[in-house]
Amino acid sequence: MAESHVALDVEIPSDVKYMEGVIELATRKCRELSIPPQKCSLNVRVALAEAISNAILRGNGDAAHKHVRVRAVVNDAAVVFDVTDEGPGFDLAADRPDPTAPENILSEDGRGLFLMHRLMDRVERFQSDGNVVRLTLNRE
Amino acid sequence: MSFSISKQGEVVVVDVEGQLIVGNRQELKQKVLDELEKGEKKFLIDFSQTGYIDSSGLGVLVSLSKKIREQGGELRLANLNDDLQTLFELTKLDTLFQISDTRERALESF
Numbered sequence: 707m708a709e710s711h712v713a714l715d716v717e718i719p720s721d722v723k724y725m726e727g728v729i730e731l732a733t734r735k736c737r738e739l740s741i742p743p744q745k746c747s748l749n750v751r752v753a754l755a756e757a758i759s760n761a762i763l764r765g766n767g768d769a770a771h772k773h774v775r776v777r778a779v780v781n782d783a784a785v786v787f788d789v790t791d792e793g794p795g796f797d798l799a800a801d802r803p804d805p806t807a808p809e810n811i812l813s814e815d816g817r818g819l820f821l822m823h824r825l826m827d828r829v830e831r832f833q834s835d836g837n838v839v840r841l842t843l844n845r846e
Numbered sequence: 847m848s849f850s851i852s853k854q855g856e857v858v859v860v861d862v863e864g865q866l867i868v869g870n871r872q873e874l875k876q877k878v879l880d881e882l883e884k885g886e887k888k889f890l891i892d893f894s895q896t897g898y899i900d901s902s903g904l905g906v907l908v909s910l911s912k913k914i915r916e917q918g919g920e921l922r923l924a925n926l927n928d929d930l931q932t933l934f935e936l937t938k939l940d941t942l943f944q945i946s947d948t949r950e951r952a953l954e955s956f
Contacts, residue, residue: 722867722868726865744929747897747898752900756900756901805937806936811908811939812908813905814908815901816901
């Protein structure tokens with residue numbers, strides 16, 4: 707089994723103003739791990755922005771006294787980000803409209819989960835001391 | 847992260863400095879709507895100083911494009927870096943917006 711280590715473990719108050727700092731920290735860690743540049747500058751930043759904003763606004767209902775934890779574990783093959791909120795979770799497998807379909811292209815919403823799936827190699831959701839969205843990005 | 851607005855001929859140019867994300871998208875929306883309210887019709891958003899855009903930032907661009915078109919105007923984009931170009935292609939928003947490589951080409955296109 708591949709050896710893994712914790713590259714990042716931070717908890718932020720449930721406020722979108724704290725998002726950018728965590729995302730930049732995660733991006734820096736990504737670059738230190740020699741992961742291809744676009745995976746750090748695009749895939750990690752945008753997918754994490756989606757997961758963290760979902761956690762703050764939907765999971766924690768924008769309640770400032772709640773918290774969001776962002777943790778990254780790295781092994782030889784992948785970086786695994788866990789974004790944990792205090793909410794009840796949601797059905798990741800539920801059918802959602804395709805935001806790229808011509809009838810939805812003018813919609814203001816509905817691109818968050820789509821982007822997470824397109825920018826990460828795996829997206830999972832489960833309960834473990836809160837509602838966890840797990841984003842896995844292969845290193846190669 | 848901030849937005850600066852200038853006027854080049856008949857075109858309102860908005861520079862996005864930093865990120866366009868859930869925390870600041872309303873500020874961009876309001877600034878552009880204020881200009882639309884004043885009667886401006888031609889808008890260019892320049893992303894040469896932009897890091898990344900999330901889904902809510904993309905949503906605001908779609909919303910502004912609709913509102914500007916409803917008023918008989920047009921919103922065009924310029925200077926998407928490789929990451930942003932990929933993001934627009936993934937979401938197929940590159941089919942919705944007229945996107946130019948440079949600010950000059952975008953201004954000439956109006």
